[in-house]
Amino acid sequence: MSLVVYLITYLAIIVFISAIVKRIVHYLTNPLHVRWEIYPVAHEGKRASYGGGYLEEVDWWQKERKVSVIGELKVMIPEIFLLKAVWENNRSLWFLSYPFHLGLYLTVAFFVLLILGAIGQLSGSPVGSDIPLMNAVGVLTGLAGPLGFALTIIGAFGLIIKRCTDPGLRNYSTVSHFFNLILFLATMAIALIVWLSVDPTFSMARTFVVNLISFNPGPISSPMFLLQVLLMVLTIAYIPLTHMSHFFMKYFLYHDIRWGDEPNINTPKTDEKISVVLNYPVTWSAPHIAGHGKDTWAEVATFNPVANPESGKE
């Protein structure tokens, strides 16, 4: 049984990474899209503070365009770590959504700390040795894990209640929403129980990670721990298959779409992409588009279905 758990874990990691890569590759291989930015655009430097951009200047194409990475970070950091948009626009939800997300962030931190501890163990400096850094890893693991599990439980439970009782949300809450939240609730509840009853120092968890890294599937003695591992890895594999993939796709939605204000000035690559998409075939059927013997976007867009030779005459 232990071997099966290890195999499932490897498989889950592969699914997790593959699903992320698949979504990103799909996004990046989509054709060029038109610009559809929304202001404030965070990288517009000082102008971003009032929602302005480079189009506020005369002959903007002759001016040097500055993109402020710091400006983007100033927006993204509070957005990611504090859910600023939800705080500003949906306060009652924030009080539930924030603990949920913070719990997940802490759980991710817990995983990272477990991996660090496991690496230390493999290199002869385990948690509990005299090395201060590894002691810190041990202490932080002990804090991040339980706090992350507990906050996720509180958030998930609250969100379930909110989705059941808020008439506005209930209408849009599907089986998937409840399944996702219950999955998180169950996974984190088991993790919390395991911490309380079976693995208070996370040494069992760290040993499991050591075994994973070293491809040495040692036995798992506790059925509760085994259940925790199964639930946790299935959840990890499941997340990028759902709308929760927004945790990484948000990067593209912000940087490429919402803030995608790069003008087509001295950008031969964009010109090249435009020439590609303008040669795509068009099969829309409405009379003003179809039926004129024009096949590509370039042909259709340069064709005037109601050209009136008289209109040009004086």
Place this chain on the structure above:
Amino acid sequence: MGENKPIKINDISKDTEKLTSVAIEDLMPIPGDFEEKRWDELPEDTKNNYVCILDDVCILPIPRPKTKEEEEELVNKFIDGVRKLFTKENNWTFLTMLETTMNHCAKCNTCSESCHLFEASGENEMYRPTYRTEVFRRIYRKYVKKEPLARWRGGDIDLNWRTVARLGELAYRCNICRRCAQTCPIGADNALVAREIRKIFSQEMGIATPELHEQGSMLQLEFGSSTKMNKLVVRDNIDFIDEDFSEETGYEFHTPWDVEGADILLIHNAGEILAWPENIAAFSIIFQAAGLSWTLSSDLAAYDSINYGVFYDDVQFARTALLHAQAAKKLGVKKIVLGECGHAHKALTVIADRVLPEPLKIPRESCFPLLRDIVMSGKIKFDPERNNFPVTLHDPCNVTRLMGIIKPQREIVNKLCPQFREMHPHGPYNYCCGGGSGYAIMSRNNIPEWRFKITGRKKFQQILDAFSDSRGPTIEKYLCAPCSNCKGQMRDLIERYDLLETEKIAYGGLVELIVNAMVDVKPGFIKWEEDY
């Protein structure tokens, strides 16, 4: 409490007379004693010929299916359109944005409060930005993508002719101002979905609103302007404006046409020529006084900046944008400057940026930075005392939220208008005038009534709030709305609520304020009269 009953997602497919109705009692309150009447009934022929089963209004004329076969045809054509919408060949323009919205929306409803229609309607569920999207998403997943267990996982939807007809009509219950997208924590765009559904109806099913299509983009392609003015008529009109306003202002000016090698090709919304000639005159006066090298073009579509495709049809959009760029290239100008028309700004400056092929690339910019530079340059003498009345500024969504042009117009009004005051919120967070995405030019049946009750209600509230210290008919006030579509909506709002008479609120663009303060021009360019 009125009739704002809860609506379920799948109610859209039910065999009922209407999906919903917004009761007068449920409308968002506005400051003042303004009477609202019940919805006017739709005319019998409209109800007989078209599917009007969503609410009290009928905007998209979908022919009423008369047989079972016609009902099925409506559904099948729609599904064909949805399929095409999700192909890169047919929808390279917006596929990425559409897919990400379909896949990543958390349905948290954070966007709801940002929508002025949702708020104005007393939070009628139909107006919630996620309602339309959720219906569309369920159709896509169940009937097009055919996801396993789609109805169980993502929620069920029945697809029949009523679903299709109501969804098409529902695509015209949004101003596409994208305030909802601005607030989305993830970056989903529910306003875009309204536009994408409009595209299916126009590009696949051949169904669009007559104002945008037959009387809009098609007239522009045929005659050169949705006003149906050909080059001869438009030149005559401008000559008349030159003559008339030279006399009125005491400032002799001449609008140049087809000047090869000029620095600037200025493109106005041709609606201004007929409805607000003072705007055309003001531009000519300012450009001449500033000594600019500029011209208008009499080429097909080049004297009308409108591009209604931006509201409903990518092909019509591309056709018009190409004509604008071709005209500029033909004259050999250095750049195109867009006059006071918000959607034309966004269409040609931003969206066309990745549509124009390399040979047609020509720099394009807004008039506002140029006007700001002129006003600040000292080339023209101004007397701000001439503008010493309360002035507020409406931000056209397309110019501010969607292009980030915020400060230039403010620098101008701050310099020339001693009593300028902002609306709240403003800039990129502004509220739409209520005429956005084409409604400003629609006056069929009870559409204007809907524009007053629902879409324009928030803006109306903002205007009254901005002038809260100077209410009443004794103080002349000016509502600056530098966009043709917005002005159309303002004109109708002012007329509907009798604001010129009762509040002495005049409306107009930004250039009118500039000319009104010009020392070289006779005082009184802006008027507070009925025929203004």
